[in-house]
Amino acid sequence: MKKPEFTIIIPAWNEHEVIGDAIFAVEKFFKGKNFELLIVNDGSSDSTAQIVKSLQKKYRNLRLVNHRKNMGMGAALSTGFANAMGSVVINMDADLTHPLSKVPKMLSWIKKGYDMVICSRYMAKGGMKDVPYWRQAISIICNKIFRFFFWSNIHDMTSGYRAYKTSVAKKINLQSKRFEAPLESSVKSLKLGLKIKEIPIMLGLREKGNSKFNYGSAVRTYIPMLFRLFIYRWFSRRDKL
Ligand SMILES: Nc1nc2c(ncn2[C@@H]2O[C@H](COP(=O)(O)OP(=O)(O)OP(=O)(O)O)[C@@H](O)[C@H]2O)c(=O)[nH]1
Numbered sequence: 676m677k678k679p680e681f682t683i684i685i686p687a688w689n690e691h692e693v694i695g696d697a698i699f700a701v702e703k704f705f706k707g708k709n710f711e712l713l714i715v716n717d718g719s720s721d722s723t724a725q726i727v728k729s730l731q732k733k734y735r736n737l738r739l740v741n742h743r744k745n746m747g748m749g750a751a752l753s754t755g756f757a758n759a760m761g762s763v764v765i766n767m768d769a770d771l772t773h774p775l776s777k778v779p780k781m782l783s784w785i786k787k788g789y790d791m792v793i794c795s796r797y798m799a800k801g802g803m804k805d806v807p808y809w810r811q812a813i814s815i816i817c818n819k820i821f822r823f824f825f826w827s828n829i830h831d832m833t834s835g836y837r838a839y840k841t842s843v844a845k846k847i848n849l850q851s852k853r854f855e856a857p858l859e860s861s862v863k864s865l866k867l868g869l870k871i872k873e874i875p876i877m878l879g880l881r882e883k884g885n886s887k888f889n890y891g892s893a894v895r896t897y898i899p900m901l902f903r904l905f906i907y908r909w910f911s912r913r914d915k916l
């Protein structure tokens with residue numbers, strides 16, 4: 676396989692209801708383009724890996740990397756970055772809540788010299804569709820607090836839909852294992868002085884499969900990472916998290 680121009684990374688944990696649809700959608704959208712689709716199977720106990728394997732017969736650019744046990748969304752992203760062969764990486768969720776139509780826009784901003792493109796819910800023309808109001812409220816309030824404490828001009832600090840130059844993604848070197856990974860990515864990009872572009876998205880609500888997001892465990896992993904990131908942002912050297 677010749678070197679792909681870009682790599683789409685989808686972390687997947689017990690996503691047998693949606694992973695096939697996600698693969699079909701990505702392959703259809705980018706038909707004829709030189710890209711790879713990398714699924715990081717995060718220790719699924721369902722048939723996620725088998726579905727990907729069977730589709731590999733049809734799609735030669737489809738790659739599968741497995742974690743033996745569940746390690747978390749952040750850990751799955753790090754594995755994806757380490758294995759990507761394209762010079763740009765785009766990470767998206769398996770549940771098709773991230774509109775694919777944003778990928779060409781993200782790629783064009785990276786081509787123009789940006790290090791990272793963040794799809795943002797919290798700028799003009801961005802938002803969330805069908806997501807319960809209480810979830811929207813928690814996310815909006817947390818993002819306002821994070822913007823203040825990290826003195827950030829990024830509107831959506833926790834967006835999970837991003838493109839990076841692959842070299843930059845490796846430099847960011849995520850330590851977060853779970854859902855705190857996007858926030859770490861934002862804070863590190865501020866500290867490293869990366870060139871960041873935000874573009875608006877309308878985030879959808881998952882239609883199939885179960886949400887893997889659990890507020891209880893997210894709070895437990897977020898709080899220690901918040902402290903670490905705060906010290907890193909204001910008191911540490913750039914390479915010290
Ligand atoms: N929660 C969770 N997700 C994981 C893990 N490993 C990989 N993932 C993937 O990370 C992505 C995000 O998970 P989602 O369940 O969609 O989380 P979310 O988008 O915050 O929540 P919803 O809006 O309910 O979909 C999905 O593609 C998951 O399959 C893990 O250990 N935990």
Ligand SMILES: [Mg+2]
Pocket residue numbers: 768770772881
């Ligand atoms: Mg989701």
